[in-house]
Amino acid sequence: MSEKAYREILIFVIGTTSQIITETLYSLTQEHHPPVFPDEMHVITTSRGKENIKRGLIEGGRLSAGLKSS
Numbered sequence: 001m002s003e004k005a006y007r008e009i010l011i012f013v014i015g016t017t018s019q020i021i022t023e024t025l026y027s028l029t030q031e032h033h034p035p036v037f038p039d040e041m042h043v044i045t046t047s048r049g050k051e052n053i054k055r056g057l058i059e060g061g062r063l064s065a066g067l068k069s070s
């Protein structure tokens with residue numbers, strides 16, 4: 001298996017909702033040809049946004065479910 005010469009790193013700046021993360025990941029993995037799968041993601045947000053992301057995307061399993069189905 002060949003190694004990439006670069007890494008796909010996404011940086012998000014969001015408020016209290018995680019919709020931009022899910023929409024961006026969907027677009028990159030489902031609508032982009034060839035698909036782009038990020039190696040890393042970094043999120044800059046508020047403390048309320050952090051809690052919403054933890055609850056909705058991480059603990060709720062939405063993030064891992066979306067990446068597994070890609």
